[in-house]
Amino acid sequence: MSKYWSNIVKKISPYVPGEQPKDRKYIKLNTNENPYQPSQKALKAISKVANESLRLYPDPTCDSLRNTLAEYHGLKASEVFVGNGSDEILAFSFMAFFNPGDTIIFPDITYSFYEVYSSMFCVNYRLIPLDEEFNIPVEEFFTENDGIILANPNAPTGKALPIESIRRILEKNTNKVVIIDEAYVDFGAQTSIELIKEFDNLLVIGTLSKSRALAGLRVGFALGNEQLIEGLDRVKNSINSYTLDRLALVGAEEAIKDHEYFCEIRDKIINTREWVSDKLSALGFKVIESKANFIFISHPKINGKLLFEKLKESNILVRHFNSPRIDNFLRVSIGCDEEMDFFCQKVREIIESLC
Amino acid sequence: MSKYWSNIVKKISPYVPGEQPKDRKYIKLNTNENPYQPSQKALKAISKVANESLRLYPDPTCDSLRNTLAEYHGLKASEVFVGNGSDEILAFSFMAFFNPGDTIIFPDITYSFYEVYSSMFCVNYRLIPLDEEFNIPVEEFFTENDGIILANPNAPTGKALPIESIRRILEKNTNKVVIIDEAYVDFGAQTSIELIKEFDNLLVIGTLSKSRALAGLRVGFALGNEQLIEGLDRVKNSINSYTLDRLALVGAEEAIKDHEYFCEIRDKIINTREWVSDKLSALGFKVIESKANFIFISHPKINGKLLFEKLKESNILVRHFNSPRIDNFLRVSIGCDEEMDFFCQKVREIIESLC
Numbered sequence: 001m002s003k004y005w006s007n008i009v010k011k012i013s014p015y016v017p018g019e020q021p022k023d024r025k026y027i028k029l030n031t032n033e034n035p036y037q038p039s040q041k042a043l044k045a046i047s048k049v050a051n052e053s054l055r056l057y058p059d060p061t062c063d064s065l066r067n068t069l070a071e072y073h074g075l076k077a078s079e080v081f082v083g084n085g086s087d088e089i090l091a092f093s094f095m096a097f098f099n100p101g102d103t104i105i106f107p108d109i110t111y112s113f114y115e116v117y118s119s120m121f122c123v124n125y126r127l128i129p130l131d132e133e134f135n136i137p138v139e140e141f142f143t144e145n146d147g148i149i150l151a152n153p154n155a156p157t158g159k160a161l162p163i164e165s166i167r168r169i170l171e172k173n174t175n176k177v178v179i180i181d182e183a184y185v186d187f188g189a190q191t192s193i194e195l196i197k198e199f200d201n202l203l204v205i206g207t208l209s210k211s212r213a214l215a216g217l218r219v220g221f222a223l224g225n226e227q228l229i230e231g232l233d234r235v236k237n238s239i240n241s242y243t244l245d246r247l248a249l250v251g252a253e254e255a256i257k258d259h260e261y262f263c264e265i266r267d268k269i270i271n272t273r274e275w276v277s278d279k280l281s282a283l284g285f286k287v288i289e290s291k292a293n294f295i296f297i298s299h300p301k302i303n304g305k306l307l308f309e310k311l312k313e314s315n316i317l318v319r320h321f322n323s324p325r326i327d328n329f330l331r332v333s334i335g336c337d338e339e340m341d342f343f344c345q346k347v348r349e350i351i352e353s354l355c
Numbered sequence: 356m357s358k359y360w361s362n363i364v365k366k367i368s369p370y371v372p373g374e375q376p377k378d379r380k381y382i383k384l385n386t387n388e389n390p391y392q393p394s395q396k397a398l399k400a401i402s403k404v405a406n407e408s409l410r411l412y413p414d415p416t417c418d419s420l421r422n423t424l425a426e427y428h429g430l431k432a433s434e435v436f437v438g439n440g441s442d443e444i445l446a447f448s449f450m451a452f453f454n455p456g457d458t459i460i461f462p463d464i465t466y467s468f469y470e471v472y473s474s475m476f477c478v479n480y481r482l483i484p485l486d487e488e489f490n491i492p493v494e495e496f497f498t499e500n501d502g503i504i505l506a507n508p509n510a511p512t513g514k515a516l517p518i519e520s521i522r523r524i525l526e527k528n529t530n531k532v533v534i535i536d537e538a539y540v541d542f543g544a545q546t547s548i549e550l551i552k553e554f555d556n557l558l559v560i561g562t563l564s565k566s567r568a569l570a571g572l573r574v575g576f577a578l579g580n581e582q583l584i585e586g587l588d589r590v591k592n593s594i595n596s597y598t599l600d601r602l603a604l605v606g607a608e609e610a611i612k613d614h615e616y617f618c619e620i621r622d623k624i625i626n627t628r629e630w631v632s633d634k635l636s637a638l639g640f641k642v643i644e645s646k647a648n649f650i651f652i653s654h655p656k657i658n659g660k661l662l663f664e665k666l667k668e669s670n671i672l673v674r675h676f677n678s679p680r681i682d683n684f685l686r687v688s689i690g691c692d693e694e695m696d697f698f699c700q701k702v703r704e705i706i707e708s709l710c
Contacts, residue, residue: 002582004532004556005589006454014592017415028411037407046405046602052392054401054571054606056383057564060372084439084598091594096364120593177359201359209412216409216601227357234360237369238475239446243439246571247401247602251409 008120015116018319027339030317032155032184032294034213035336036265038251039258042214045250058246060237065244068253069221073193078226081233082252084243086183086207086220087113089232090149092239093203093222094121096231097147097177104147107136109326111155111181123147130157134288134296138165142172151181153189156321156331158290160189170199177228179203184292186211186266187273193223200225210293211266212255219244219252269293273334279344283351294333296326301355304328307347310354314346363475370471373674382694385672387510387539387649389568390691391620393606394613397569400605413601415592420599423608424576428548433581436588437607439598441538441562441575442468444587445504447594448558448577449476451586452502452532459502459531462491464681466510466536478502485512489643489651493520497527504534508544511676511686513645515544525554532583534558539647541566541621542628548578555580565648566621567610574599574607624648628689634699638706649688651681656710659683662702665709669701 001010018031037043062082070077083089090113098104100122106114108127118125128140134157141148148169153160170178180192182204192204203224209215222232236243244252255262273295277287280297288296298304308320308330319331334340356365373386392398417437425432438444445468453459455477461469463482473480483495489512496503503524508515525533535547537559548559558579564570577587591598599607610617628650632642635652643651653659663675663685674686689695 002580002586004452004583005586006450006452008454009451009586009589012589012593014589015596016592017412017596020412020414031412033412034410036410038409043405043409046409047402050398050401050405050602050606054393054398055389055391055568057372057375057386057388057570058573059375085595088595088598095361097359097361099361099363116593120590213410215412215597218413218597218600225357228359231357231360231364234364234367234369235475237371238367238471240440240443241370241372242570242573243443245573245600245603247405248600251405 008122012116012119015113019317021317024315026315026317027335027342028317029333029335029339029343030319031215032210032292032333033215034210034265034269034293035334035339036213036268038213039255039261041258042251042255045254046247049246049250054246058242058244058249060241062244062249065249065253068256072256073223075196075223076226079196079223079229081222081229082244083220083222083236085209085218086181086205088243089205089220089222090179090181091117091120092232092235093177093179093205094118094123096235097228098123102147102176104149105141105143106149107154109134109154109157111151114149134159136161138168141169144173145175147176147178148173149179149181151183152192153184153187153291155184155292156294156319156326156329157288157296158184158292158294159288160291163190163192163195166192167195170195170202174201177201177203179205181205183207183210187293188270188291196224200227203228208252208255212262213265214251214255217248217251219248269334272337272340276334276340276344280347283348294331296329296331298329299351302351304330307350310350311346316343316346363477367471367474370468374672376672379670381670381672382690382697383672384688384690384694384698385674386570387565387647387688388570389565389620389624389648390689390694391568391623393568394610394616396613397606397610400609401602404601404605409601413597413599413604415596417599417604420604420608423611427611428578430551430578431581434551434578434584436577436584437599438575438577438591440564440573441536441560443598444560444575444577445534445536446472446475447587447590448532448534448560449473449478451590452583453478457502457531459504460496460498461504462509464489464509464512466506469504489514491516493523496524499528500530502531502533503528504536506536506538507547508539508542508646510539510647511649511674511681511684512643512651513539513647513649514643515646518545518547518550521547522550525550525557529556532556532558534560536560538562538565542648543625543646551579555582558583563607563610567617568620569606569610572603572606574603624689627692627695631689631695631699635702638703649686651684651686653684654706657706659685662705665705666701671698671701
């Protein structure tokens, strides 16, 4: 610890992303990346601007990408914000909509970055315990003066709330911003975007990292009432005028426009998720019903950490969280069919050798 | 203003970048972009990774780029931080090294983002007036318990401090971090990097946007004692695990390695700056001695704002700041020779028509 650090830096425990090991080749099922390549149209558009134009700053207002996202989602461009991945937008949202000392509530089992943002920006947080089956107790989120952040589908469980539950939460909460983090929504959950017209305190956050197969490009977006979007713009323009580079701007735009390819790879992942879930259930696993591009599993006879380690020895990386209530579970990203076949086969071998 | 905005968002006045007009084609001398194309090696490297790999997250620790920068500057990788442009790093530095209520000092005429960061992160600031010739009064920066941020060369004046002045400031200030923003240092000023070994509170910040002709790629870096770098890492990892995309990481690395091309375009810009300065002096302009890729000029007989407007009518964009003490000056980025010939010719015509 340095005497030059600010108090907040001394205090925070930063987020730890999934391993990106360089020692050998793994089947990477640990960071919810898409197993399929990005849209060829997006890749071509990127190559096309890898030229002289990079000497110039990108468009600070990102108008073209905003227009594309607005059209895609049936909104106005002024109802769209874009940023360097949805994490950056989540961080900006904490700065834009909550004061130090405010309270924000979220489930005890959810994306662990929410706790980090709360600490970083001195916002108190209250954890609402999920039930035994990892369901979100909707009524517990009826709170007048606290902010709310919910991942839908939730992570790492993969469980989704229906839009009617989100509506009920919004009806009870009109004094603070309600953030719905839809990073995984495209894999089978219902989006809350249509509620934006009704509720001026709803912010829906999305990303191109998962369903658009562009984790390496860093593009996220937020949708909401134009005053909320203006708040995010004010934060961005007080930190970094240009958070999206020229390559990301064009790549993201083409990826959004390539709807056909998006549907194709999304459907493949959903299909794979379903047969893998069935296969693992048959092997005795508890498989939480997932609407995401990952599954959350535990086996009655094998310790989660041990299974994680055995899989790593077999060159398969999955995610294990050393956290209360879920330390016997593994989060497994859905890869392509060949990868998941290999995964299921290895899991079967490990079970047979240990049980 | 929205009732959902945080107090800070209600209060701040965000930074306004130079115009990026889309209405017609201008000679853009208003945002200090490099007139030459980026390194061909960097462009090739970017095209090469515009492929399947974009489905994967980038390396969150940016090891390869950090190593390259460390080697280039004779430091350890642990003494290097990289980020999404130097603005992001400046914002992170405010969060990492200053508490709300602390004071930071900087000149009254300097990069206007410093004031924005101060407001955004509730750090008090004290302005030290430059002298009549826009020199920085070094002794005024001898202050025990305040942070310091200095652009060297300064912007928008272009004037540089010698390293011995920075050393004197560091000798007097050991309790808080001293940030030297070297965005423009490559165009003829002395870098303070060699002082990092001596002073553990010195943070030197650089960018690839200017001398490397990569404003569109968004890459900046900070160099300093490894505890300062760890502080920046902790802030980054509490906001966004991956601020640099895969394309930016490889492009930046190749640009740094292409030293020969860097020297070539840097020298061209310096040469152009010198003859343009001479030509403008001959036309009666006061030209502040610049060590940057821009010049700061005023004419005794023409109002700065009027000259700005007349140039815009001639399809030349320069920067005019509507600020006390400098509202009669224009900041003119150094373009290629043809652009600057055209600029000088237009300026002469405007002077002749108005005086």
